Amino acid sequence: RKEVEQDPGPFNVPEGATVAFNCTYSNSASQSFFWYRQDCRKEPKLLMSVYSSGNEDGRFTAQLNRASQYISLLIRDSKLSDSATYLCVVIQTNGGSQGNLIFGKGTKLSVKP
Amino acid sequence: GAGVSQSPSNKVTEKGKDVELRCDPISGHTALYWYRQSLGQGLEFLIYFQGNSAPDKSGLPSDRFSAERTGGSVSTLTIQRTQQEDSAVYLCASSSTGQAPYGYTFGSGTRLTVV
Secondary structure, three states: OOOEEEOOOOEEEEOOOOEEEEEEEOOOOOOEEEEEEEOOOOOOEEEEEEOOOOEEEOOEEEEEEOOOOEEEEEEOOOOHHHOEEEEEEEEEOOOOOOOEEEEOOOEEEEEEO | OOOOEEEOOEEEEOOOOOEEEEEEOOOOOOEEEEEEEOOOOOEEEEEEEEOOOOOEOOOOOOOOEEEEEHHHOOEEEEEOOOOHHHOEEEEEEEEOOOOOOOOOEEOOOEEEEEO
């Protein structure tokens, strides 16, 4: 089983739609969770953190379910500019190490007019 | 500069040649990661530097790959005897605290093509 798994998509949705992505992780000792956004042929950029209590940033809501070992990202009122690949990121720490960022392969979202 | 700078932005090399990729992190950032991303794939961890600690080299795919970080600042990733499967975008990221990914900023990458 891969450490971090995402549905690659693509998710093709009309403008204004609500879309949700899930990401599962295999290491129950994973510490921190994030969503990154990567535009075509660009570098990844941090979108938002994922807190145990769930957190919201405008149209974006992130949630963590430790029991089932998944995180989710919900995008409401999709915009054309939301079209991108969304990468799930998990941090695993090992003893004194600062840990690694483990990236999922990403979920591609395409928002159509 | 304000961001992470990588050079060259594009590199085409012949199979069997050595290449050096450079990463200039944000000034003062102590943590530095190298990743590579093949077409349509996720990011693959290569190596991690944190301050003066020994680097975590666990992601380097073969002994043809090496990296160093001089003076805790600039890092170079060297690929010897390049192969076609080395073709990818090589991304560098740096952070001030090592508390990823807060403050982690990616460079725009070096697109390596081995022909």
